[in-house]
Structure formats: C-alpha cells, structure tokens
Amino acid sequence: MTRTAACALAVALVASACGQSGVAPPPSPSQCYAVSASRWPRVPPPRRPVTDLVVRLRAGVPIEQAEDVARGAGGSLVKVRRRVRALVVRPEPRTGAAALATRLASDPRVLRVGPDVRLHALRTPDDPLFAQQWGLQRIQAPAAWETTPGNGVAVAVVDTGIRSHADVPSVAPGDGYDFVQEDPDPTDPGDPTYDCTSHGTMVASVLGALTNNARGMAGVTWGPGGVRLVVARALDTSGGSFVDVAEGILWAVQERGARVVNLSLGADDPNTSCPPELQQAIEQVSGQAVVVAAAGNTTDTNPDRQGVVCPANLDKVLAVAATDPENRVTFYSRRGPEVDLAAPGGRGGNSCSTEIVTASPSSSHPEGYPCAAGTSFAAPHVAGVAALLLSQNPGWTPFQVRQRLKRTAQDVESSGRDEDTGCGLVRADRALSGETDPTPACP
Structure with missing residues (x-):
C-alpha cells in the first residue's frame, strides 16, 4: 500500500487597500468597523478527525x-x-x-x-481596526491603472466561497461552484458566531474589489468592469479536503477559463509533502494559468518549522511572502528558497495603518470593511497584478507572466534574492512597463 503525507492546508487572512486620489476615497470611520479580539475564537474551532x-x-x-x-x-x-x-x-x-x-x-x-485531510482558514488572533489603506500604494497600483484596469481577465479564488457585498464583484452564472456541498452555488455561509469569517470574500476583495464606485475600498484590479471572478468553494468553517482544492483548480482553469488562480491556503507543517493529486492538478494547469499561493503564516521559533508550505513550495507556483508598511518582511511570514515574491500583508497591531483593508459582510455589518493580516492577503495582491499584466498582454503564457513579475520586483530586505522576500516586492507599475531595479534581484 502506498501512502501520501497528510497535507493539512490552512488559510491566512490578507486584505487590499483603498485607493489614492483618482479612485474611491477611503471609507469614513462609520463605514469601517473595529473587530475586538473577543469576537474571534481564542482557540481554533475543533478540527474533525481524519478518518476518511x-x-x-x-x-x-x-x-x-x-x-x-x-x-x-x-x-x-x-x-x-x-x-x-x-x-x-x-x-x-x-x-x-x-x-x-x-x-x-x-x-x-x-x-x-x-x-484525507481537512483544510482550514488561519485566523489572525488580534483583530485589526480600520484607519488607513496602504497596500495599493506600496505596489504602485494607481500608476498601473493608467495603463490597464485589468478588464476581462478570469481570476479564480479557491477558498471558502463568496458572500454578497456591494463592493465585491458578483459571480456570473456558471462561474461558481461549491465543491463542499456539491452544488453550483459558491456562497460562503460564514460563521454566525464571529464577525469577519468570510475568508474567501476578503481575499476576493483584495484582488478585485469594485473601484472608483464611490463606495468602500479599491482592489488591485479596477472595477466595475474589472476581472471576471471565478469562485471554487473548497473550504468551510470546519475545513475541507485537498482533493476538493485540486478539483476546484482543474474546474476553474479547464472549464471556466481562469488565467490566474489564487490559493490563500497552505499546510500547517513545511515538512509535510503535498499529496500527488494536488501536485498533478497544479502541473496540469501550469501552462494555462498563473498559480499564486500564500507562503504561509507561523509564529514557531523552530527554524525547521518556518519553511514555505504546500502548495506554495511546489514548482510553477508563485510563493508570496507578506510585508509591512515599511516594506519589511513580517514576523509571521514563512521563509525559504521557495519564496518568489513579497506583497503587502500587514504586521498586525490592531490598526489599519499596519494591516490590510478587506470587504466582508457580517450579521452586524452587512457592508463591513474589516482589516486583517497574513500571507493570504499578500497572495491576492500578486494575483491581481498578474491579472493586470494579462489584461495588457493577453497572449502571454504563464511562464512569461511569472518571469516578468519576478524580474520587475523591487529589491527589499537583503540585496539580491533572499529567503524572506524572494525576488522582492511585487510592483504593478513596473510589471506593466518592464522597468527594473538597476541590478534586479532576479534578472
């Protein structure tokens, strides 16, 4: 009997910032709301034993x-x-x-x-407040919008599904599927016990929130009329199966034409191998779509447990680390030679000046804009820039997109490629123009 290592995938929360001048203004204090630490569980929800x-x-x-x-x-x-x-x-x-x-x-x-293995969303224990939105400025998204808003590119979010929010693109008929419940409705029911549990909605808002609509926040891609959102619900509040993630990837790319796939999820342990089914699914779509994955979050001080996790550590996946407002790698971001790029993820601190703004409805705030931090929100910054690049260059292959993003990144942290931020901070403006550092970290 052959066996596969259990890939306990987990998801971290990350968000997108509102725009600068020329885009929708930041939400007023009445639009953003603070989520107190007491509203989040102090311990993770009980995880279902793996018997399947x-x-x-x-x-x-x-x-x-x-x-x-x-x-x-x-x-x-x-x-x-x-x-x-x-x-x-x-x-x-x-x-x-x-x-x-x-x-x-x-x-x-x-x-x-x-x-079988359950997949879980990583929750940030200290919930953020809302004040400032800085992520889009760090990657120079407004300059990129002068060239293209990212119209028409199909981007898949394989996550907990989607919830209705006035600032998040709606999902067209046929572009959503629930692999948890086996039906064509990708709606995320959320968790009525806690606010801000709609992880997939928060991730989607970072890369594609409706922009310049006089409401809420801006996304990396401009809307209305921005990206075409494809949603594969593969996780619920108790987790999900890695075969559902693999199935969702194949469905999104092969049947719905997604050209970018965002995976804000990852294994708990960097020493856990990805199951072959997940590896093969990513390999199958690598010639059709740019696959972006969060590098993972950890506060473990053991160096042997700080590495990049599955699926971000696979070939042909862009592994994304998280940075703070000063363009420094965050304390929780996983490190290793597999890291390709970094993007804003926030460092925590109970303030939107150091975290990322997202859109997510809750029972108490139907049009809420919570702030959050994690590599899961760094990943959709990169996925959004990939969509901008494909909007400008529709004939490009995933390999060309990956190479351009790495070559035009802004070198941060150590000079040259490093294990904290890879090739550097993703830059939307440079990705579209082709401009690089005088000595690129990844020539």
Missing part, C-alpha cells in the same frame, strides 16, 4: 466502479472527484481506517490510498 481515505483509481478503471470499490472493501463512498480520478471513502462504524486502507490497497483497481 482518498483512493486513486488506476488508469483505465471506469470511475463508475467507485461505489463497488468502496463497498467491496467495507467502506462507504463519500464523494467522487472525476477530474482528479479520486474517491473519498469512509470507514463503517465497526471498521477502522487502517483496516479499510489495507483492503482498499489490495484491490487491483486501486493505484494508491492515503488519508
């Missing part, structure tokens, strides 16, 4: 045999992922996962068996 198994069928085995494979081994079929060619099988009450895995592995139709 992911079963990969051999090539040539019809996917219609999924039920027979599961029942023949004494398990129950939970779901089928046709694009990934994987099944999720659950042990019966009297059958342990280990015994079920052994029986499944002995089936000649089965290629591999491994544990």
